[in-house]
Amino acid sequence: MKKKIGVYVCHCGNNIADYVDVEKVKEEIAKEDGVLITKTTMFACADSTQKEVVDDIKEHELDGLVIASCSPKLHLFTFRNVAERAGLNPYNYVQANIREQVSWAHSNDPKGATEKAIHIIKGALAKVKLSEALTPPKITATNVVLIVGAGIAGIRAAIELADMGTYVYIIENQHFVGGRTSQWNSLFETNESGEEVITRLFTELKKRENITLFTGTSINSTSGSVGNFEVKLKISPRLIKMDCVKTDDAEFDKKLQQAIDICPVEVPDDFNFNITKRKAIYKNFKSEFPKCPAIDDEACTKCGDCEQFCEAIDLHQKEEFIDIKVGAVLLATGFDPYEPPKGEYGYGEIDNVITLPQFKRLIELDENELIYKDKKIKSVAYIYCVGSRQVDGENKYCSRYCCTSAIHSSIQIQNKYEGITSYHFNRGIRTYGKQELLYKESSEKGDIYLQVDEENRASVLVENGKTIVKANDILTAGKEFEAEVDLVVLVTGMTPRAEKRTGEILKVPIGRDKFFNEIHLKLKPVETVIDGVFISGACQAPFNITEAVKLALSAASKANTLLNKGEIELEPTLAKINKGTCDWCDECTKACPYDAILKTDLDGKAVAEVIEAKCKGCGMCLPVCPVDAIELIGYSNAEMESIIDAMIA
Amino acid sequence: MDTEKKAKILVFSTDKISDPAIDLAGLMKIHYSPTVYTITVPCSSSIKSRWIMHAFEKGYDGVFIAADGTDCPYGESCSELTGIIVGNTHELMKAKKIDPARLKMAAVCSVCAESFVKHMDSFTKYLSKTENTN
Numbered sequence: 045m046k047k048k049i050g051v052y053v054c055h056c057g058n059n060i061a062d063y064v065d066v067e068k069v070k071e072e073i074a075k076e077d078g079v080l081i082t083k084t085t086m087f088a089c090a091d092s093t094q095k096e097v098v099d100d101i102k103e104h105e106l107d108g109l110v111i112a113s114c115s116p117k118l119h120l121f122t123f124r125n126v127a128e129r130a131g132l133n134p135y136n137y138v139q140a141n142i143r144e145q146v147s148w149a150h151s152n153d154p155k156g157a158t159e160k161a162i163h164i165i166k167g168a169l170a171k172v173k174l175s176e177a178l179t180p181p182k183i184t185a186t187n188v189v190l191i192v193g194a195g196i197a198g199i200r201a202a203i204e205l206a207d208m209g210t211y212v213y214i215i216e217n218q219h220f221v222g223g224r225t226s227q228w229n230s231l232f233e234t235n236e237s238g239e240e241v242i243t244r245l246f247t248e249l250k251k252r253e254n255i256t257l258f259t260g261t262s263i264n265s266t267s268g269s270v271g272n273f274e275v276k277l278k279i280s281p282r283l284i285k286m287d288c289v290k291t292d293d294a295e296f297d298k299k300l301q302q303a304i305d306i307c308p309v310e311v312p313d314d315f316n317f318n319i320t321k322r323k324a325i326y327k328n329f330k331s332e333f334p335k336c337p338a339i340d341d342e343a344c345t346k347c348g349d350c351e352q353f354c355e356a357i358d359l360h361q362k363e364e365f366i367d368i369k370v371g372a373v374l375l376a377t378g379f380d381p382y383e384p385p386k387g388e389y390g391y392g393e394i395d396n397v398i399t400l401p402q403f404k405r406l407i408e409l410d411e412n413e414l415i416y417k418d419k420k421i422k423s424v425a426y427i428y429c430v431g432s433r434q435v436d437g438e439n440k441y442c443s444r445y446c447c448t449s450a451i452h453s454s455i456q457i458q459n460k461y462e463g464i465t466s467y468h469f470n471r472g473i474r475t476y477g478k479q480e481l482l483y484k485e486s487s488e489k490g491d492i493y494l495q496v497d498e499e500n501r502a503s504v505l506v507e508n509g510k511t512i513v514k515a516n517d518i519l520t521a522g523k524e525f526e527a528e529v530d531l532v533v534l535v536t537g538m539t540p541r542a543e544k545r546t547g548e549i550l551k552v553p554i555g556r557d558k559f560f561n562e563i564h565l566k567l568k569p570v571e572t573v574i575d576g577v578f579i580s581g582a583c584q585a586p587f588n589i590t591e592a593v594k595l596a597l598s599a600a601s602k603a604n605t606l607l608n609k610g611e612i613e614l615e616p617t618l619a620k621i622n623k624g625t626c627d628w629c630d631e632c633t634k635a636c637p638y639d640a641i642l643k644t645d646l647d648g649k650a651v652a653e654v655i656e657a658k659c660k661g662c663g664m665c666l667p668v669c670p671v672d673a674i675e676l677i678g679y680s681n682a683e684m685e686s687i688i689d690a691m692i693a
Numbered sequence: 694m695d696t697e698k699k700a701k702i703l704v705f706s707t708d709k710i711s712d713p714a715i716d717l718a719g720l721m722k723i724h725y726s727p728t729v730y731t732i733t734v735p736c737s738s739s740i741k742s743r744w745i746m747h748a749f750e751k752g753y754d755g756v757f758i759a760a761d762g763t764d765c766p767y768g769e770s771c772s773e774l775t776g777i778i779v780g781n782t783h784e785l786m787k788a789k790k791i792d793p794a795r796l797k798m799a800a801v802c803s804v805c806a807e808s809f810v811k812h813m814d815s816f817t818k819y820l821s822k823t824e825n826t827n
Contacts, residue, residue, distance in 0.1 A: 115716045144719035145731055156727030163730060269709075551710070551764055551803040553717055561717070573713040573803065617735055635738075637770060662767035663739020667778050672743065679734060684744050691730045692701060692751050 046108035046136070046173045050081040050100050051165065054088035054113035056143055063147040065158045069112070072162045078173055080104055088113045089567070094126045101130035108132075108172040112140040112165045117573050118564050133177035135616065135678070140168035163691045170690035174683045178616040181656060185271030186371040187211065187607040189600075192546055194257065195223020196589055197581030197596035198376035199245045204600040205374075206252040210607060213368055214249075215261040217543070219282055219338035220328060221246055223378050224582075225589060227315060227401070229408040232452045232482060237408075239329055246333045259334060263549050264365060270576030271371050271612045281361035283339035284325075288356035296356075300337065303350035303357060311343045316409065317381070317402040325350060325357075371607040372576040374599050375560060376592075377546060379582040382431025382439070382536040389427055389534055390504040396511055397504060397532040399430075400450055407456055414461045416531055422463060425513040425529040426450050427502050428470040432537030432586075435498045441557050443537025443586040448479040450535040451486045458489050466491040467527045469502040469515050495519045504532055538586040550577050560584045570599035578603055617661030617678050619654045625673035626651040632665035632674060641665060700754040700820030702813065704731045705740050710803050711759035717806035725813040729757075736767050737798075738774035742782040745796060749786070754820040755795045759809060762800025772800070795820065 051073050055061035066084045074082040081100055085093045088111050100106060109132060111123050116139040124134035142161040150157035187210050191198045194216035202212045220226075221242065228238035249255055264278040288296075309324035324344040327337040339350075339357070351357045381401045386392035391399070395417055398406070406416060414421040428450065432443040447470070454466045468491060475483040487493065494517040496502050502515035514526040540558045547560060552572050555561035560579045563571045570578050580599035581592035606612065619641070621632075628650035633641045640658035643650055652673075663676045675681060706712045712733055718725070734740055737760035745756050758775065765771035775798060783793040797816055801809050 115712075117713065117716060141716070141731075144716035146719075146727075148719035148722055149715075150724060150727040151722055152724045153727055160727040160730070167730070167732070553713055553804045556721055561720075573709075573716070575709070615735075635770070635774065637767060660767060662736040663734065664736060664767065664770070664774055666739050667741045667781075668774070672741070676735070676739060679739065681741070681743065684732070684741075685747050687732055688703065688744065688748050688753075689751055691703070691732070692753060 045078070046175070047078045048080045048104060048106050049078050049108035049110060049169065049172060050097065050104070050106045051079055051083075051110045051112065051169070052088055052093070052097060053082070053084045053142075053165070054111065055084065055086050056113060056147075057087065060113070060143050060147040063151045063154045063157045064142060064161045065154070068158055069142075069161050069165065073165050073169070076166065076169055078108070079169065080106065089119055089122055094122075097126050098130040101127065101132050106130075106132065107136065108175065109137040110140055110165065110168045110172055111137070112142045112161065112168070114143040115141045115145070118568065135178040136172065136175050138168040138172040138175065140165045163693075166690040166693060167687045170686040171683055174680070174686060176677065178677065180613045180616045181618065182611040182613050183271055185607050185610060185612045186369055187610060188213065188368075188370045189372050189374055189603045189607070190215070190273070190275055190368065190370040191374045191376060192263065193223065193376035193378055193581075193583070194221035194259070195376060195378050195581070196225040196242065196245065197378070197592045198223070198374075199242070199249055200593050201374055201376060201580060201596040201600040202255050203245070203248055203252065204597055205604055206254045208600070208604040208608065210254070210604050212252075212255045213258070213370065214255060215258045215263070215277060217260065217262045219260045220332050220334065221257070221259065222332065226328070226332070227317075227405065229404055230452070230456055231589065232448060233478060239331065243331045243333075260338070263546055266373075266549055271607070273370050273373060273576065275368050275370060275373070277366050277368060279364045279366065281341055281363055282336070283341060283344065283357065283359055283361050284336055285356045285358050286334060286336045299354045300356070302353040304337070306349045306353060308347060308349065309343050309345055311340065316405040317399065319398070319402050319405060320409070372578065372603045373550060374578045374580060374603055375546065375550070375552065375583055376580050376596060376599075377541050377543070377583040379538040379586065380541050382443075382539050384430055384534055384536065389430065389502070389532065390506075390511075391534060394504060394506055394511060394532070396530060397534065399534050399536045400446060400453070401536065403531075403533045404449070404453055407453060407460065412461075414457055414464065419530060421530045423465040423467070423527070423529040424454070424457070424531045424533055425467045425469060425502075425504075425527055426454065426533045426535050427504070427513070428468065428535045430534040430536045431539065433471065433498070438558070439537065439539065441586065442474060444474070445586060445588040446535045446537050447474045448482060448588070450533070451475060451482045451491075453533075454491055455482060455486050455489065458491075467513065467529065468493045469496055469513060470494070471496060471498065494525055538582060541583065550574060552577055552579065557585065570595055570602055576606065615661060615678075617663075617676055618656055618659045619661070619663065619665055620675050620677060621652045621654055622673045622675070623651045623653075625671050626669075627671055627673075628652060629670060631668040631670065635664045635668045637662070637664065699726065699728045700817050701752065702726070702729045702755045702757055702816060702820065703748045703753045704729055704757045704759055704813075705734055705737065706731050706759040706801070707737055707761050707765075708733050708735055710761045710764050711737075711801040711805075711809070713803040714801050714805045714809050715759070717804065718810050721806055723806060723810045725810045726817045729813050729817070736765060736771060737761050738765070738767075738771045738778065740775070740778055742778060742785055745782050746785055746789070749789075749791055749795070755797065755816055757812065757816055758796075758798040759801040760798050762802065764800070764802050
């Protein structure tokens with residue numbers, strides 16, 4: 045029984061202290077048996093506090109440590125390391141979660157939250173009093189990572205992981221790689237096109253033998269856990285045999301083109317955000333990877349006309365499944381652009397109202413003159429924050445990239461075409477960092493900026509066949525302004541991917557913004573609460589390309605660090621048999637999914653024995669024992685019952 | 694008319710699956726009763742009936758097992774084994790004349806924050822009627 049315990053109650057800035065009376069908690073806990081030191085701290089995770097705890101442990105020879113702060117999912121290992129640095133066994137440390145499960149969960153009831161915090165800490169004290177000094181076991185881990193999404197974040201992470209010696213499977217649910225980046229034209233600040241950047245990166249990826257790419261592929265199911273995930277991949281049919289497609293074969297290319305030309309099916313081209321149409325056989329741009337075109341299985345009528353021209357086409361291909369084993373999964377699934385509902389600023393009702401992604405494709409496609417629906421564009425109105433910073437809608441967040449992207453597009457059209465007037469109806473321009481240079485350039489080129497707010501937004505209407513945008517400019521004391529324009533561009537933000545199945549299969553938590561949720565925005569920005577599942581890029585929040593790539597590299601490093609030793613340290617939560625009580629009945633061996641219990645002989649008596657290397661610490665054997673002869677380290681009857689007692693005392 | 698009281702609920706949650714959901718409920722500031730106390734176990738099929746019975750003896754009004762369900766990282770048998778634990782404990786409760794409805798189990802996945810809070814609200818409502826716990 046520990047008798048010299050230190051307890052530290054964290055304010056977490058205001059996250060805990062706003063709802064929990066931490067001083068009262070400290071006073072109550074100080075009265076508990078075995079507590080030698082009780083302190084409150086502004087941030088328990090701060091370096092200075094960690095040092096103070098280390099010094100306290102050493103100076104007072106503490107034999108147990110409780111830190112009441114955030115969820116153990118965030119800082120368990122931080123504080124275990126603190127204990128270890130002070131010479132205390134890390135398993136003599138217990139974390140009491142008084143943030144996620146107290147202050148935040150009961151922010152509506154500070155008195156109730158304070159009472160609960162006291163009970164939760166008493167429970168942690170009960171556990172630490174009976175805690176043992178332990179050594180963690182290790183399991184082998186497969187140094188293989190599955191990356192989901194072959195956009196810029198996924199490809200960049202794949203290259204980085206491969207260079208660090210990790211084998212990579214990278215899957216893309218589309219038939220071509222590149223993701224959203226390949227849809228963008230000139231990128232700030234290098235002015236390379238997205239197509240060029242992706243081509244350059246993919247050329248690098250192809251040089252690495254320890255990367256395998258599957259296109260048209262998604263996760264069908266998973267089993268296992270960190271270090272040893274078993275993943276079933278579903279590969280949808282491309283309907284064109286990839287191995288038949290040769291590079292630099294003019295004759296073959298001619299046949300393929302004939303097949304495309306004969307295809308009678310036309311569907312909206314989602315690569316161009318539906319402003320153009322494409323055939324069921326398609327390829328988005330010439331240098332796109334893989335080189336082989338694909339047939340849109342949903343749109344194709346299987347008329348067979350194309351097969352007459354090209355022997356590579358195989359309309360009878362079926363979906364395939366393959367099983368892979370990986371140690372970790374890195375999600376880089378990106379985002380979907382916000383799609384305004386019909387009528388939002390006239391979208392879907394007024395012909396010349398389009399979204400920013402559509403506008404960017406239009407710029408890419410229109411070489412000499414900017415023409416939309418057969419009309420030459422001489423004036424453009426940009427309406428900002430559509431689908432972002434919504435007062436009434438779900439998307440409360442700022443999408444971060446759209447101010448810069450709209451202004452960059454505006455400069456592009458000034459440079460590419462002649463004599464276009466641009467009006468920017470914004471809610472405060474957010475071109476942070478170097479992107480501010482674009483704002484300056486745009487202003488110098490004569491673009492007109494008018495600021496509105498959420499209560500007095502711009503409106504789009506048609507009067508006498510002309511499209512008018514009206515607004516009250518708050519920078520000129522609310523003066524009414526109206527502009528007749530040829531095109532209205534809704535500067536739309538980012539939304540989470542409509543495809544939810546991948547996240548659901550892996551059970552990745554989603555946040556209030558509906559993007560994937562990292563453990564901590566600052567301290568664990570690419571980790572999730574699912575061990576071995578990492579997130580990166582715009583699947584976790586709106587990020588621009590630069591930021592997405594930084595996160596991808598971070599996630600790649602974390603995944604490699606986890607797996608590159610070939611083994612992972614696990615919790616030392618092992619089953620223990622009380623051989624004196626055990627009267628071999630075989631129930632525990634039947635319950636154990638890992639064959640970790642066998643029959644052995646103890647002085648002529650048959651008893652159960654745990655094979656430590658196989659035991660995963662699930663505890664399934666505990667309740668099936670008719671004589672209660674099995675306990676789990678860290679979850680003994682004495683520990684569990686003392687916690688139960690303490691939390692209600 | 695029922696007399697209302699603050700029901701004390703002990704929740705057995707699991708480290709990998711239901712604990713993240715309960716954390717997420719906090720993150721999303723979805724409120725539930727502050728007399729809900731959570732104790733973490735590796736897997737819901739590791740919970741002993743004696744711990745549950747101990748909780749009732751000590752004065753908890755209800756015990757809720759936030760089970761791994763089919764998401765259990767340890768194996769497919771988790772749901773079945775947890776169900777057996779609940780069944781066995783119900784028998785022990787009946788023998789001690791404790792209303793079996795005071796022990797509930799539901800699968801709570803790692804993102805089931807709202808579902809967890811709904812369970813807590815309805816369980817709290819049931820247990821807060823003193824006739825159900827006396």
